[in-house]
Amino acid sequence: MQSTRPIQTSVAIEDVTRLEERGPLARIVASQPFWVTVAVGLICVATAWYEPDTFPTRDNFFNITRNFAPIGIMAMGMIAVILTRGIDLSVGSMMALVGIATARLLEAGMPWWVGVSAGLGIGLLAGAVNGALVAYVNLPPFVVTLGTLSIYRSLAVVLSENRIIYDFGPGGDVFKEIGGGQVGFPWFDGGTFYLSHQFLVLVVLTCVFGFVFRWVPWGRYLYAIGGNEQAARLTGIPVDRIKLQAYMVCGLTTAIAALMLTGYNGSASNGMGRTWELYVIAAAVIGGTNLMGGEGGAYGGFIGAALIFLIRNSLIMFGVEANWYDLFVGLFIIFAVLLERIRGRTRG
Amino acid sequence: MAVLELRGITKHFGAIEALKGVDMRLESGEVLGLMGDNGAGKSTLVKIIAGNFPPSSGEILIDGVPQHFHKPLDARACGIEVVYQDLALCDNLSAGENVYLGRELRRRWGPISLVDFPRIFERAAELFKELKSETRPRDLVRQMSGGQRQAVAIARTRLSDPKFVLMDEPTAAISVRQVAEVLDLIRRLRDTGHAVMLISHRMPDVFAVSTRIMVLRRGTKVADKPIRDTSPEEVTGLITGAIASA
Numbered sequence: 001m002q003s004t005r006p007i008q009t010s011v012a013i014e015d016v017t018r019l020e021e022r023g024p025l026a027r028i029v030a031s032q033p034f035w036v037t038v039a040v041g042l043i044c045v046a047t048a049w050y051e052p053d054t055f056p057t058r059d060n061f062f063n064i065t066r067n068f069a070p071i072g073i074m075a076m077g078m079i080a081v082i083l084t085r086g087i088d089l090s091v092g093s094m095m096a097l098v099g100i101a102t103a104r105l106l107e108a109g110m111p112w113w114v115g116v117s118a119g120l121g122i123g124l125l126a127g128a129v130n131g132a133l134v135a136y137v138n139l140p141p142f143v144v145t146l147g148t149l150s151i152y153r154s155l156a157v158v159l160s161e162n163r164i165i166y167d168f169g170p171g172g173d174v175f176k177e178i179g180g181g182q183v184g185f186p187w188f189d190g191g192t193f194y195l196s197h198q199f200l201v202l203v204v205l206t207c208v209f210g211f212v213f214r215w216v217p218w219g220r221y222l223y224a225i226g227g228n229e230q231a232a233r234l235t236g237i238p239v240d241r242i243k244l245q246a247y248m249v250c251g252l253t254t255a256i257a258a259l260m261l262t263g264y265n266g267s268a269s270n271g272m273g274r275t276w277e278l279y280v281i282a283a284a285v286i287g288g289t290n291l292m293g294g295e296g297g298a299y300g301g302f303i304g305a306a307l308i309f310l311i312r313n314s315l316i317m318f319g320v321e322a323n324w325y326d327l328f329v330g331l332f333i334i335f336a337v338l339l340e341r342i343r344g345r346t347r348g
Numbered sequence: 349m350a351v352l353e354l355r356g357i358t359k360h361f362g363a364i365e366a367l368k369g370v371d372m373r374l375e376s377g378e379v380l381g382l383m384g385d386n387g388a389g390k391s392t393l394v395k396i397i398a399g400n401f402p403p404s405s406g407e408i409l410i411d412g413v414p415q416h417f418h419k420p421l422d423a424r425a426c427g428i429e430v431v432y433q434d435l436a437l438c439d440n441l442s443a444g445e446n447v448y449l450g451r452e453l454r455r456r457w458g459p460i461s462l463v464d465f466p467r468i469f470e471r472a473a474e475l476f477k478e479l480k481s482e483t484r485p486r487d488l489v490r491q492m493s494g495g496q497r498q499a500v501a502i503a504r505t506r507l508s509d510p511k512f513v514l515m516d517e518p519t520a521a522i523s524v525r526q527v528a529e530v531l532d533l534i535r536r537l538r539d540t541g542h543a544v545m546l547i548s549h550r551m552p553d554v555f556a557v558s559t560r561i562m563v564l565r566r567g568t569k570v571a572d573k574p575i576r577d578t579s580p581e582e583v584t585g586l587i588t589g590a591i592a593s594a
Contacts (some may be wrong), residue, residue, distance in 0.1 A: 215462045217452050220441075224449055227438030234400075234436045235450030235504075236421040294440035 032288025032340060033300040040307050047314040055317055062182070062194050066264075068309035069198035070257040071276065075283040075301030076209045077127075077250030082284055083213070083222040084246050085229070085293025086134060086141040091254045091280055093152035094126045095273030098258035100156045102175075103165040103268035112171030116178070119259045120252060126152060127251020131244035149277065153270075160270040168266075179263025198260050202302065205253065209298035222246060226293025282329060283308055286336040307332065349412050351376050351511050351543040352397070352428075357406035359392050366392040368567040369406070376511065379534060379544045381558035381575070383551075385587050388564040390547050391433075394516050397545075398430040399423030410511075427511035431518055433547075435501040437489045443496070444472035444485030447503045475503040480529055495526035502533060512543045519553050531557050551580045563587055570594070 028034050048056040074091050081088045102119035106112070126148070133144045168175055183200060184192040213219040221242050224232040233239050262268045285291060286307055287300025311328050354372040358365070367389045374380055384390045396403050399417030408415050410426045417423045420430070437446050445452075448468050455464040472485035481499035489497060498518060505513050515534070519527045534557045537544050548554050554561065561578055563571040563586040570593040571578070571586045578594070585591035 215457075215465075216460065217454065217463055220445065220452070220463055223440060224438045224445075227440035228436065230434075231436035231438055232449070234420050234430075234432065236419075236424070237450050294438070 030343070032336070032343070033297065033303050035339065036286060036288070036300070036303045036307055036336070040303060040310055043307075043310055043314055047317050051317045055314075058187070058191075058193055060313070062196060064306075064309055064313050065199040066196040067313075068305040069196065069202040070261045071279050071283050071308065072202040072302050072305035073198070073205055073257040073260075074250075074254050074276070074280045075287070075305055076205050076298060077246075077253030078280050079209070079213075079284050079287075079289050079296050079298065079301050080222055080246045081141070081250045082226075082281075082289050082291060083293060083296055084225045084243050086243065086246065087145060087281070087291070088127075088130060088247060088250045089142065089145040089277050089281075090126070090130060090148040090152055091250065092273035092276035093149045093156065094123060094251060094254045095258040095261070095276060096156035096270050097126060097152045097159070098122050098255045099262040099268040099272050100160045100165065100270055102259060103168065103262060104159060106168040106171050106175060107165055109169045110171060112174040112178070115168075115171055115175060116259055120255045123251040123253075123255025123258070124248050125251070127248040127254070128244065130251070131247030134247065135240040135243035153274075156272075157270045160268070162270070165268045166266065175259075176263045176266055179260035180266070196264075198257075198264065201256065201260065202305075205256075206298050206302045209301075213298055218242065218245070223294050226295070279305075279308060279329070282333050286332055288336075288340065290340070304336075350374055350409070351411060352545075353407075353409040353412070354397075355407040355409070357393070357396060357403045357408075359389075359396060359401075359404050366567055367396075367403070370564070370567075370569050372562065372569070372572070374512065374543045374545065376541045376543050377538055378560060379538050379546060379558045381554035381561045382545060382547045382564065383549075383554060383561065383583060383587055384564035387566075388587075389567040390564055391516070392567075393564070394430070394514060394547060397423065397428065397514055398432075399428075424508070427508070428514060429505035429508065429510035429512070430514045431498075431501045431505060431516060433516040433520070435497055437497060437500060439490040440488065442469075442486050442488055443476075443483050443492065443500045444469045446489055446500050447472045447475065447485075447507070449504075451507060472503065475506050478506070479503060479533060493523075494521040495523055495529075498522050498526065498530065502530070510542065512545070513537055514545045514547075516547045517549065518546070519548060519550055527553065551583065554583075555580060565589060 054060060078088060078091065098119045101122050102115045105118055106115045130145055130148055133139050134141045178197065181197045182194045183197070184194050187193040213222070221232065221237050224237060225239055225242060229239060258273070261272070283304035284296065284301050285304070287302070287304030289296025289300055308329055311332065312325050315325055315328065316322065350373040352374040354370060357367055357370045359367040370393060382390055395401055397408070399420045399422050402417065408417065415426055438449065445468065453464040453467045453471070454461045469485040476483040476485065476499055479499050479502060481496060483492065483496040483499045489500060518530050522530070531553060534544055534546060546554060546558060555575065558575050560574050561571070561583060562569060563583060565587065573594065582591060582594060586594060
């Protein structure tokens with residue numbers, strides 16, 4: 001090649017070190033949630049092309065968004081915990097405990113708001129038990145929540161007397177409407193576009209958590225603790241208290257998901273949420289949350305949950321047997337971590 | 349009056365006696381070089397002064413008033429700032445955020461208070477400029493060189509106007525030019541009436557900036573004298589035990 005360019009006589013330090021501050025657009029393109037969003041888009045396009053009559057419909061959109069909403073809601077709290085370099089394996093069992101306890105109260109004739117408050121309270125309490133053991137007794141989060149995974153499930157089974165609870169008493173109508181309701185939005189063709197309450201709650205929570213993680217001191221402390229807990233302690237951040245609160249927040253989002261799903265199902269069973277901890281953690285990880293702490297965000301949890309359930313929906317559309325579903329979820333988890341590793345390497 | 353005075357500080361961990369009754373005085377405008385071999389008790393002394401743990405016995409006086417530190421924040425509240433050997437930085441956060449970690453500048457947004465990133469970056473940039481460091485406040489600490497990381501840790505001590513700055517091996521991991529900058533900074537602190545304690549293995553650095561030198565050996569103070577009355581040879585002898593005390 002002929003060298004016709006003028007010879008560069010000086011180089012900026014940035015040219016050498018390549019450490020120039022990246023603009024907001026470059027940062028978005030370099031992020032994991034961006035690529036997961038691209039994947040979601042591609043899967044949607046492919047499935048819509050394959051099944052133009054059933055996939056790109058308002059009904060199916062309603063279904064998919066309704067389906068992944070509980071996982072997404074739980075992922076918000078889970079991400080708060082993982083940011084501190086923790087983990088909460090007990091969320092699936094916690095879900096059943098909240099669902100059963102609330103259903104028993106409603107069955108006994110309590111008004112809906114008592115049931116809902118009690119459910120949220122149980123979620124906070126269950127999270128506080130996890131958090132206290134991790135933060136103040138200094139036990140490893142994996143072991144603590146593995147223990148409470150078993151404990152909360154057992155409590156749910158005992159409390160349910162091994163029945164499925166259908167009768168939500170006089171508060172049942174409102175309770176079912178909260179979790180199972182929908183909101184209609186006028187659509188271009190004069191029709192109505194429905195979105196489930198569950199999905200709308202997920203959207204609101206994603207915005208709230210995204211905001212808290214980015215701008216509120218409490219959220220920044222989660223990142224600091226995950227980055228270097230000792231440093232966070234030395235600079236006076238109340239590390240133990242914030243860890244406790246992170247697990248409580250995780251309990252709260254789990255309770256929200258449990259209450260809404262119980263209302264939507266119209267029944268509570270003690271098998272609710274079994275193995276869901278895996279989907280919740282998968283949603284967080286696929287969305288770019290680093291299990292080693294200090295990295296991740298709320299939108300990642302949203303789009304990670306969307307991807308997981310979109311895969312299920314698309315596999316059904318493509319006529320793949322449902323039993324293959326978990327295999328694909330597993331592949332996506334590994335692929336997501338691999339992608340993270342590759343990006344980490346290019347970052348240096 | 350001494351800015352910092354230690355009286356009969358001892359510390360034992362189980363059967364191990366890390367410090368066996370150390371006395372120390374430090375006036376403002378002084379730079380005390382603390383030297384000693386590994387295991388001499390330097391880190392233990394640093395951690396006691398920084399408030400990481402209390403001494404087993406003995407007294408800490410700040411401006412002549414006895415103080416009890418239960419956590420690092422207590423020491424900071426008394427005007428003690430510490431640059432830790434491992435720098436205590438969060439790799440996943442920006443330089444600016446690290447400088448203000450734990451004392452973020454905030455702004456009100458309705459009922460909630462938010463981290464004021466623009467002001468943090470602006471103030472951090474000024475601090476880095478003051479330190480003559482090419483550290484950009486928005487860069488992640490993960491991407492930084494040893495000297496830049498050092499600048500972040502040192503910039504923290506400039507947020508308040510501390511009486512006393514404790515530097516644990518501040519020149520161990522940085523380039524020659526950056527060492528000169530850190531030593532300049534120590535001189536500037538000295539000239540503005542701060543008391544500085546410099547813990548270092550690097551004899552030339554200690555002799556370049558210290559006004560006084562103190563040597564610990566096996567938990568006991570074996571020397572404490574003005575820098576002009578000693579020499580690197582004598583200090584080496586004191587550290588190794590070739591010279592019993594001076």
